[in-house]
Amino acid sequence: MPVKTMREAIxxxxxxxxxxxxxxxxxxxxxxxxxxGTSGQREAAGGVFGLTKGLLPRxxxxxxxxxxxxxAAIIGAANGAALAGxxxxxxxxxxxxxxxxxxxxxxxxxxxxxxxxPNAKAPLVIRMTMGAGMGAAAQHSQTLYPLFTAxxxxxxxxxxxxxxxxxxxxxxIRDDDPVIFLEHKMLYGESCEVPDxxxxxxxxxxxxxxxxxxxxxxxxxxxxxxxxxxxxxxxAEGIHCDVIDPRTTSPLDEDMILESVRxxxxxxxxxxxxxxxxxxxDVAAMVAERAFGYLKAPVRQVTAPHTPVPFATDLESLYIxxxxxxxxxARATMASR
Amino acid sequence: xxxxxxxxxxxxxxMVKIREFEERLHIExxxxxxxxxxxxxxxxxxxxxxxxEQLTERDYIISTHxxxxxxxAKGCDIPAMMLEIYGRAEGLCNGKGGSMHIAxxxxxxxxxxxxxxxxxxxxxxxxxxxKMRGDGSVAASFTGDGAANQGTVFEAMNLAVVLQVPxxxxxxxxxxxxxxxxxxxxxxxxxxxxIRGFGIPVFEADGFDFFSVHDAVRQALEVSRxxxxxxxxxxxxxxxxxxxxxxxxxxxxxxxxxxLRAENDCLQNFRARVxxxxxxxxxxxxxxxxxxxxxVEHSVSAAKAGRGHAPAELLTNVYASY
Numbered sequence: 001m002p003v004k005t006m007r008e009a010i011x012x013x014x015x016x017x018x019x020x021x022x023x024x025x026x027x028x029x030x031x032x033x034x035x036x037g038t039s040g041q042r043e044a045a046g047g048v049f050g051l052t053k054g055l056l057p058r059x060x061x062x063x064x065x066x067x068x069x070x071x072a073a074i075i076g077a078a079n080g081a082a083l084a085g086x087x088x089x090x091x092x093x094x095x096x097x098x099x100x101x102x103x104x105x106x107x108x109x110x111x112x113x114x115x116x117x118p119n120a121k122a123p124l125v126i127r128m129t130m131g132a133g134m135g136a137a138a139q140h141s142q143t144l145y146p147l148f149t150a151x152x153x154x155x156x157x158x159x160x161x162x163x164x165x166x167x168x169x170x171x172x173i174r175d176d177d178p179v180i181f182l183e184h185k186m187l188y189g190e191s192c193e194v195p196d197x198x199x200x201x202x203x204x205x206x207x208x209x210x211x212x213x214x215x216x217x218x219x220x221x222x223x224x225x226x227x228x229x230x231x232x233x234x235x236a237e238g239i240h241c242d243v244i245d246p247r248t249t250s251p252l253d254e255d256m257i258l259e260s261v262r263x264x265x266x267x268x269x270x271x272x273x274x275x276x277x278x279x280x281x282d283v284a285a286m287v288a289e290r291a292f293g294y295l296k297a298p299v300r301q302v303t304a305p306h307t308p309v310p311f312a313t314d315l316e317s318l319y320i321x322x323x324x325x326x327x328x329x330a331r332a333t334m335a336s337r
Numbered sequence: 338x339x340x341x342x343x344x345x346x347x348x349x350x351x352m353v354k355i356r357e358f359e360e361r362l363h364i365e366x367x368x369x370x371x372x373x374x375x376x377x378x379x380x381x382x383x384x385x386x387x388x389x390e391q392l393t394e395r396d397y398i399i400s401t402h403x404x405x406x407x408x409x410a411k412g413c414d415i416p417a418m419m420l421e422i423y424g425r426a427e428g429l430c431n432g433k434g435g436s437m438h439i440a441x442x443x444x445x446x447x448x449x450x451x452x453x454x455x456x457x458x459x460x461x462x463x464x465x466x467x468k469m470r471g472d473g474s475v476a477a478s479f480t481g482d483g484a485a486n487q488g489t490v491f492e493a494m495n496l497a498v499v500l501q502v503p504x505x506x507x508x509x510x511x512x513x514x515x516x517x518x519x520x521x522x523x524x525x526x527x528x529x530x531x532i533r534g535f536g537i538p539v540f541e542a543d544g545f546d547f548f549s550v551h552d553a554v555r556q557a558l559e560v561s562r563x564x565x566x567x568x569x570x571x572x573x574x575x576x577x578x579x580x581x582x583x584x585x586x587x588x589x590x591x592x593x594x595x596x597l598r599a600e601n602d603c604l605q606n607f608r609a610r611v612x613x614x615x616x617x618x619x620x621x622x623x624x625x626x627x628x629x630x631x632x633v634e635h636s637v638s639a640a641k642a643g644r645g646h647a648p649a650e651l652l653t654n655v656y657a658s659y
Contacts, residue, residue: 029515036518037588044588045516068486068522069453069514097452100489135372135424137435139451307655311435312424313372314645 001193009162009194010051010127010183013169014089016198018059021087024173027065028074028091028127032056035066048093049129049188071097075104075126082124083112087173094140095128095182109178110153121176125169130158131184131222131272132309132320141309141316143221143272146279148180149249155179155203156250160224162192164247167201174200184222204251208260212240215330216260218283219245219270223321227270230326239334249279257283258291265296266333270321275303297336300329338555345617348390348547350625352382352604354415355406357626357633359578362405362422365637366582372424375436378406380577383603384509385410387542387550388477388570391558397445397463397476399456403576404449407479408439411446419636425643431654432646454480454487457506461493464502464567473562477505482512482519485528494535497567505557506537506569509544511576516588529571537569544574545601548610574603 004012018024031052033045046053056064067074071092078090092098098105105126112122132141148156155177159165165183172179209224210231219227224245231241242260246253261267267287271280280301287299302321310316340348359379366375378385381403389398389410400407408418413429421428422436429439440448447463450456456478463476484490485508497504514522525531532539538560542553550572557568575597579586586594611617 030517033516034518034588036521037513037516038518038590038593039588040590041587044586048515066517066521068517069483070486070488072488100452100454100487135435137373137437137451138433139437140374305652307652308433310433310651311373311438312426312428312432312646314424315433315651316372318648318651 001195003191004162004194005189005191006159006162006165006183007050007188009166010169011053012194013166013173013198014052014055015058017170017173018055018063020198021173023085023087024089025063025065025081025086026052026055026089026091027067027078029067029069029093031091032064032066047091049185051127051183052091071101072104075101076108078124078126079104079108079112079122082122082178083120087123089125089127089173092126092128095130095144096139096142098128098144105148105154105180106151110151113177114153122178123176125172125179125181127181127183129185130182131186132316133186133222135311135313135316137311138308143182145182145220145249146273146277146282149279149282150277153178154250155248157181157203157248158221159183159247160187160221160245161190162194164201164207166194167199168203168247170198171200171203175203182221186222190225201247203248204253206244206246206253206256208242208256209245210241210243212242214240214264215266215268215333216242216244216257216264217268217270217326217330218257219243220249220279221272223270223272226321226323227326229323230330233323233327234330239330241330254286257287261287261291262294265294267295267299268302268326268329268333269299270302270326272304272321274306275301276306278303297333300333302326302329338552340551342616344390345611346621346625348386349607349611349617349622350629351386351390351410352547352607353626353629354632355379355382355385355409356604357629358405358409358415361633361637363578363582370641371422373435373437375422375582376403376580377576377578377582378403380597380603381509381511381544381574382406383547383550383607384507384544384572384574387547388505388507388554390551391554392445392475392477394445395472395474397447397460397467399447399460399463399476399478400449401456401479401481401484402437402449402451402453403481404437404439408441408446408449412444413439413441413446415632416636416639419640420643423640423643425640426646426650427644431650433654454484454489457484457490457493458496461497461500461502461504464497464504465500467503475503475505475558475561477507479507479509481514482510482522483514485510486514486522494532494537494567498536501566503561504567505554505561506532506567508532508569508571509574510572511574513576513580513588515580516584518588532569532571537567539569539571542570542572544572545603545606547603547607
């Protein structure tokens with residue numbers, strides 16, 4: 001099977017869905033680039049991270065729309081296009097920029113169907129780059145999925161690998177609800193086997209990345225890689241872990257998490273976001289409520305601290321949860337009883 | 338208005354500081370010691386300096402992601418800025434802000450800003466404070482081709498007019514909105530008229546010419562400092578580098594930057610003007626360049642050798658108190 005990066009896999013999904021369904025449009029800042037430039041070359045960018053490369057030459061300006069830097073208008077236009085029967089894939093270059101257009105997500109997209117009734121649907125996808133690790137500092141590094149997950153009416157996808165990213169992007173475009181699709185910038189270059197043909201992965205179905213009887217580790221997006229590395233190290237000392245990647249945080253596959261915790265009796269949740277109202281807290285609360293009797297040790301949360309993302313490399317690496325911290329947390333659950 | 342010898346030397350010094358700082362970062366960045374993104378200001382020096390030379394520490398500026406030039410023009414310490422860009426603990430913002438978030442509020446420099454269009458409303462608030470103080474101070478924001486189409490900027494312009502606050506909207510149009518031409522992203526055929534439509538008087542300037550910018554700013558400040566409400570300065574300029582360092586600039590015609598550097602460089606324009614008029618000697622200018630090069634050299638060495646952080650520093654300054 002061909003090996004592709006997450007960048008290539010998402011790009012392929014966009015190509016395939018645009019080819020399959022003429023209602024799919026792509027819009028955002030520099031999704032092609034070069035319009036109005038002095039070289040006359042279009043597709044001067046193809047997205048700043050290259051995710052939308054090749055779409056403009058193939059599908060044309062009517063369906064691949066470069067916008068001014070106007071996030072509120074981008075998402076508002078995507079909302080309107082979706083209500084009017086198109087299937088827009090809007091790009092917010094960095095998830096942090098969502099602040100400028102949050103009304104269109106929070107009060108508009110998320111609520112159309114509930115407010116307007118079942119005749120209304122808003123089948124849009126909002127793609128955003130997220131995550132720390134590049135020294136991009138406080139306004140270009142946040143993992144804002146807890147914010148979106150907290151909003152009823154939105155679906156939230158946070159893939160951890162290229163295979164899932166392709167299948168989940170195709171599912172997101174075909175879905176009739178607004179989907180927030182968050183791509184971790186440190187994963188764009190990571191690759192795995194990805195089939196050439198289109199396929200859709202269902203939302204709300206977690207992936208069991210690694211199986212073990214001693215500790216359940218639930219990890220999100222980039223943290224799945226770190227959890228896997230931690231599990232390898234733990235296995236060497238005889239601690240065997242289930243590593244669960246929920247893949248979508250809304251809907252969340254509660255069943256797989258609960259089933260695993262009922263078997264292991266120990267839970268570590270790894271979340272790159274700050275701890276308050278995080279996915280780590282969300283999962284911990286769910287387990288405390290529904291699997292309390294099975295727990296052999298307190299739940300451990302490995303998260304970023306309650307701070308903005310620092311710029312300096314040394315501080316940023318302290319900010320991001322590390323495999324080492326996950327190992328320590330798992331050991332701590334084993335030591336409890 | 339004829340500037341004094343001291344004023345001319347100071348303005349040239351400030352422009353050279355920006356140029357040398359940015360050119361050096363362009364050389365240093367590929368070495369991999371600088372975290373994150375750099376957006377360089379080289380080419381646009383006349384705008385920042387044409388404004389900031391007429392401001393005092395009581396006046397405020399709010400900058401953009403392309404902020405180094407604004408910081409330097411407003412008097413931020415160069416070695417401390419370099420330490421910041423290298424992410425050192427002794428940096429101007431303790432290494433926690435970096436290139437896109439350099440600030441020195443003690444000098445009225447209220448931050449570079451990573452959000453396009455983030456600064457303009459903030460500057461309106463600073464202008465409210467200026468108006469309440471009643472001391473003739475002003476707040477200025479910088480807006481490029483990209484931010485010129487953010488709703489936040491339109492809201493800020495209208496609010497400034499409604500409140501009649503002393504706010505100078507500096508439009509420094511380098512021709513590009515990231516990787517897209519400004520002529521595409523702004524629909525209005527006459528963007529200056531669009532600003533006037535908000536009720537803001539606009540003073541146009543040649544952004545390649547320090548004296549032109551200085552003159553437009555002087556007129557704007559005369560209005561805004563004396564109770565005349567918000568004003569705008571609109572200057573066409575260019576950037577010598579990409580949107581960010583590493584941008585291959587496929588949207589620019591081959592040779593465009595080289596031609597602009599050779600034919601219409603704001604520093605060379607300044608040099609020619611003052612030497613031909615006999616206002617400054619070539620030696621005066623050369624000496625400044627030598628001094629600034631040494632300053633930047635020292636700043637880079639110090640930044641490379643700068644102190645890392647103690648782990649506890651991760652948790653400081655999230656709040657004033659908690």
